[in-house]
Amino acid sequence: MTTSSAGLTAPFALARFRDGDAVHLGLVAGDRIRELSAVDLGAADLNAFLGRPDWERLRALVSGDGPWMPLADVVLTAPVVPRQVLQAGANYRQHVIELVVAGLTQDDTRTPEEARAFAAKLMDDRAANGEPYFFIGLPTIVVGDDVPLVLPGYSDVHDWELELAVVIGTEAYRVSREDALDHVAGYTIVNDITTRDLVFRKDMKEIGTDWYRAKNAPGFLPTGPFLVPAPFVDGGDLDVRLDLNGETKQDGSTSDLLFDIPTLVSSASQTTVLLPGDLLLTGSPPGNGQHWRRFLRDGDVMTGTIEGLGTQLVRCVAEGAAAATPAASAATGANAS
Template sequence: MTTTSHRMTAPFALARYREGDATRVALVVGDRIRPLSSDELGVASLNDFLAAPAWDRIAALAEAEAGSEWMALADVTLTAPVEPRQVLQTGANYRQHVIELVAAGLTNTTDRTVEEAREFAAKMMDDRAANGEPYFFIGLPACVVGDDVPLALPSYSDVHDWELELAVVIGREAFQVSREDALDHVAGYTICNDITTRDLVFRKDMKEIGTDWYRAKNAPGFLPTGPFLVPASFVEASDLNVRLELNGDVMQDASTSDLLFDIPALISGASQTMPLLPGDLLLTGSPAGNGQHWRRFLRDGDVMTGSIEGLGTQVVRCITAGAGA
């Protein structure tokens, strides 16, 4: 897979690329990329850098465009731009999406009209936003891959679904922070596609237990991430277009302005239980337009093109598990 489809509009961003068996942290400016040494980062690792990101130092390197270190972005193989120790995911967080789901359920199980059901659902969501709390669950960091890795669809199901999401990359450790201070703990943003196996979400053998997010969301490669880590100062995260195309057809097209709980609320809420560590990912939820809505799920040969305004584009190719890349 080439990187020619990766587009990023910020003055610079961080990335990681493959160099033989190793992975290098890198600086991206336009269509060029160069590796960053630990001396240039000022610390030993990417997560150490994100704990106290010295963006001024990186900006100076970005402005010094001359030098043999620079390569064409199309000539390298990008991988996931982060190495999180924790992945937190947010459920039911796009207002319009949840209203549609609730209204559909009500029209099927009650005598409400579509308009009455939508009005009822909208009031429910507004009350939840005012008085409720975000809904979190955890993912496995091992599922985080770049779009250089084909998505191998497990053979135990044929209802694997897409969920394109804005992901917050944590900077300074956040523990029991307020909403007012939450954005001080954001290093940047990236793109995640939270793949979900729909028929494994609810336990059939013990319905009382409820959802089984481990089995539904944590197969190998189920969190394609990247291609870039864009510094927070370059991103107006409260109003970004989120768009996913499947084989060229638009499936998801929404704005983060429709988030039920905004990013400060999510960071604050998630940090009340466990410290969020530098480099961790906090996914903000998926807008409408999943395969479950379209009654069309992922198949061998499908190509998902996911983009978030200003953060670039990831291209994920689906294969049957066990098939060669």
């Protein structure tokens, strides 16, 4: 696969690239990449750097004569090594309105227009008086787009959910909304793959949702290809688009978030300590496969782009059509130091 910085507008970003069985941290500037040593970082590893990010230190390297390589000559993997993955559900206003309307219009006492007005009021009330809904994912399923997405054979309804992901910097615990962005190191792209028929338990409906089974198969969190420093990103107003085999399926903006990034970081930190390098997913805009009644198949190619953060390319293969181990081994590599 040819690695490209297409869609990356920041003067520099971080990435991680493969060299045989090893994974190295790199600095990306335009169409070039160079390996970053602990001396370059001024820190022992990526997460230690993110805990006290010194972006000016890296900016000084961009104009240097260091060991630069063409970006097209390397294979990138996930740009982060999270210890925790937190995910915000039902956080795009228009997306949730569509879901509510789809349910309400089954009741013929409401017209579609009445159902939409009811759903819009419901979401506005939630944004004003409610709080974010979080669940957790496994950091071991974080992979790069350097391996195919193996679609487990136990279901035919694997779905896409392109999301902006916050990368935590300085440790955050019970921080205020006003101080929350001080704890954000940067942003990256995540495709939160979901097996729809496993979301709700059929054996005991009272239990509710089962996010563990629905979202945590090997490789179900393609991430990257870049970690873009927070100073270069306005996370509150970014275009989010996913194309499936060249056809646009999701096309939204983070300006439609019910709970914005400072609120998400602050709210998540009230319960647990957010650690440097952790991922906080912000939700997915309308246009999932469930909406289109079209789910992922062998041979599908997803192209996910978030404004300024680059482009992610994910190739899908049916289980059995390719070895199921690459995603698992990639996860191991993605979480290596």
